[in-house]
Amino acid sequence: MFKYFKSSKRKSSQDCVIRAIMVATGWEWEQVFNALVPICLKEKDVPNSDVVYRKFFSVMGWEPKKVEKEEDKYGDLRLPTIEEFARSHKKGIYVLRVAGHMVCVKEGDWHDLWDCRYSKVRKYWEVKGDTDWSYYDGLFNKKNKK
Numbered sequence: 001m002f003k004y005f006k007s008s009k010r011k012s013s014q015d016c017v018i019r020a021i022m023v024a025t026g027w028e029w030e031q032v033f034n035a036l037v038p039i040c041l042k043e044k045d046v047p048n049s050d051v052v053y054r055k056f057f058s059v060m061g062w063e064p065k066k067v068e069k070e071e072d073k074y075g076d077l078r079l080p081t082i083e084e085f086a087r088s089h090k091k092g093i094y095v096l097r098v099a100g101h102m103v104c105v106k107e108g109d110w111h112d113l114w115d116c117r118y119s120k121v122r123k124y125w126e127v128k129g130d131t132d133w134s135y136y137d138g139l140f141n142k143k144n145k146k
Contacts, residue, residue: 001086005111013113016102017048020095021056023104023111024127053102062095062125082110083117085124093127 007019007029021032036047039055046052057064069077070084080088082096082103090108098119103112110116 001109002115002117003109003111004113006113014048016112017053019112020102020104021053023106024093024095048102057095057125061128065124065126067121067123079120079122081118081120085121086110095125095127096121097123 005019005023007013007015007022013019015029018029018032018036021027021035022029025032027035033047036052036056039052040047043049043051043055054064067079067085070080072078082098082105085094085096086105086108089105092107094105096103096105096110098116098121101116101119103110103116103119105111
């Protein structure tokens with residue numbers, strides 16, 4: 001099911017990568033941005049670029065998963081939609097790449113600014129559930145427990 005999620009106070013936003021990571025980790029916008037900046041500087045690219053977010057996902061231990069094509073009612077193979085993916089992934093957290101966009105599916109719900117249910121899933125990453133994100137700042141420094 002679609003869950004409205006706005007990452008900032010701006011009227012419109014082009015920060016889908018940051019938004020998806022925010023939902024996946026529970027981090028604030030600034031934490032995610034600060035975690036991506038060192039990669040952006042090294043790669044001379046922006047946060048939404050493939051090379052930047054893929055390196056970030058790699059650092060986080062999120063491995064890319066192949067999307068299995070499904071047979072439609074005509075017998076043709078096709079990529080699943082976000083809605084279909086979410087329906088078959090009721091447990092866990094996943095970051096999905098669709099054409100020109102990224103979204104997070106968490107426990108069967110997709111969180112975004114708009115309902116992108118019909119977009120075709122091209123690639124996804126399963127988020128490791130064994131990290132306590134609250135103890136990390138945006139630059140991957142472990143904070144002291146209070």
